[in-house]
Amino acid sequence: MSSMPKDATNSTSPGNQALFDRARQLIPGGVNSPVRAFGSVGGTPRFIRSAKGCRILDEDGKEYIDFVGSWGPMILGHAHPEILEAISSTAIHGTSFGAPTAAEVEIAELIVDMVPSAEMARLTSSGTEATMSALRLARGITGRSLFIKFEGCYHGHGDSFLVAAGSGAATHGHPSSPGVPEATANLTLVAPFNDLDAVEKLMAEHGSDVAAIFVEPIAGNMGCVPPVAGFLEGLRKLCDEHGSLLVFDEVMTGFRVSPQCAQGLLGITPDLTTLGKIVGGGMPMGVVCGPKNYMEHFSPTGSVYQAGTLSGNPLSVAAGIALLKRLRADSEEIYSTLDQRSEQLHQLWKAALDSHGIPHSWHRVGSMFGLFFTADTVTNFKDAAKADEELFKSFFHGLLAEGVAIAPSSYEAGFVSLAHSSDDISFTAEAIGKLQF
Numbered sequence: 225m226s227s228m229p230k231d232a233t234n235s236t237s238p239g240n241q242a243l244f245d246r247a248r249q250l251i252p253g254g255v256n257s258p259v260r261a262f263g264s265v266g267g268t269p270r271f272i273r274s275a276k277g278c279r280i281l282d283e284d285g286k287e288y289i290d291f292v293g294s295w296g297p298m299i300l301g302h303a304h305p306e307i308l309e310a311i312s313s314t315a316i317h318g319t320s321f322g323a324p325t326a327a328e329v330e331i332a333e334l335i336v337d338m339v340p341s342a343e344m345a346r347l348t349s350s351g352t353e354a355t356m357s358a359l360r361l362a363r364g365i366t367g368r369s370l371f372i373k374f375e376g377c378y379h380g381h382g383d384s385f386l387v388a389a390g391s392g393a394a395t396h397g398h399p400s401s402p403g404v405p406e407a408t409a410n411l412t413l414v415a416p417f418n419d420l421d422a423v424e425k426l427m428a429e430h431g432s433d434v435a436a437i438f439v440e441p442i443a444g445n446m447g448c449v450p451p452v453a454g455f456l457e458g459l460r461k462l463c464d465e466h467g468s469l470l471v472f473d474e475v476m477t478g479f480r481v482s483p484q485c486a487q488g489l490l491g492i493t494p495d496l497t498t499l500g501k502i503v504g505g506g507m508p509m510g511v512v513c514g515p516k517n518y519m520e521h522f523s524p525t526g527s528v529y530q531a532g533t534l535s536g537n538p539l540s541v542a543a544g545i546a547l548l549k550r551l552r553a554d555s556e557e558i559y560s561t562l563d564q565r566s567e568q569l570h571q572l573w574k575a576a577l578d579s580h581g582i583p584h585s586w587h588r589v590g591s592m593f594g595l596f597f598t599a600d601t602v603t604n605f606k607d608a609a610k611a612d613e614e615l616f617k618s619f620f621h622g623l624l625a626e627g628v629a630i631a632p633s634s635y636e637a638g639f640v641s642l643a644h645s646s647d648d649i650s651f652t653a654e655a656i657g658k659l660q661f
């Protein structure tokens with residue numbers, strides 16, 4: 225059953241504003257991950273007390289229909305009973321042993337079964353750790369130092385990835401954060417997403433020193449930007465020609481766009497894959513996976529060092545197993561329902577925005593969507609950056625006031641979950657209809 229999001233004051237909580245004021249005294253910017261601070265939209269972040277299905281409840285007692293889904297993992301909705309049961313029934317037997325467990329074998333089997341290119345998996349505690357480890361592995365296997373990434377693709381906060389393009393279409397990168405050494409950033413080559421010519425030029429010049437090309441096969445960290453026809457195929461070919469590894473960062477797309485991840489959906493086989501978000505069922509987890517001959521370069525079989533005190537944590541693994549099993553068992557029904565609901569959202573939101581006369585462009589791959597306030601096509605970061613920021617701010621705050629939460633940045637993808645009913649989606653479109661611009 226669905227109903228309108230509730231708005232009830234809650235006398236026992238200090239409320240969002242008081243919590244944010246206190247948090248800012250104790251935690252830099254009041255948050256433990258910067259985008260949560262509402263920096264690019266302004267205002268007070270909502271402190272979330274609880275969540276269930278497609279709804280989240282904040283410390284002012286206001287409820288929202290949520291399209292953030294914890295930035296991706298909540299594909300079945302928040303607080304799904306099967307996942308909660310898996311976590312709690314595991315927790316009573318102990319929360320961490322620092323020793324191998326049967327459940328780690330089971331999740332590795334699930335990953336190998338579902339991810340087309342995977343024969344082995346190594347678990348980490350976050351997506352960031354997975355991409356850092358995959359980069360070290362690619363460098364260790366090839367004995368090369370350089371790698372290529374794309375402008376607007378996010379691969380976590382490892383030094384090598386916090387790199388922006390210099391001037392020119394495709395270049396050696398520069399640090400995008402203080403604290404990242406110039407020398408490190410120089411080993412990262414940056415090209416525009418969907419620009420195969422730029423990558424060809426880089427490979428022609430540097431190919432024999434390029435360990436890997438890292439790419440989000442469907443970009444999700446500059447809004448949702450799908451690959452243009454031939455782009456990923458071209459990267460695959462270039463990697464083969466130059467002996468570089470193709471790494472798909474599927475931390476966002478893994479099990480989101482299909483039960484076989486983006487690689488299964490698009491029919492392209494990467495050398496290494498990183499996973500996160502959904503694979504941990506809403507608990508901290510990342511994964512590096514790939515063929516045995518590459519994966520066995522990781523210590524202790526190989527010499528590429530990689531480790532983690534809490535890697536393969538029993539609670540994360542239990543949540544991940546419960547979620548992956550559900551996705552695999554009911555994949556046809558789950559992914560077709562997600563697709564229908566997401567298409568409904570696309571059509572209704574588009575109609576509501578058109579009724580306001582607001583130019584916008586949409587991308588949707590399954591239940592992952594990107595909405596850009598620009599009439600132009602968006603195929604890369606520069607296009608995405610042309611979207612109207614002011615319009616986004618009023619859209620964001622308008623929706624929030626109506627009880628609809630989207631990510632507090634125009635560079636984020638949105639996610640529909642199985643818990644979003646058709647009525648919930650209609651409600652959110654009506655909310656857009658009511659906005660004043």
Ligand SMILES: *Cc1c(COP(=O)(O)O)cnc(C)c1O
Nearest residue numbers: 350351352378379380473475476
């Ligand atoms: C979220 C994300 C990461 C980072 O994962 P964390 O768990 O936040 O460290 C890496 N790559 C992609 C594509 C992501 O979406």
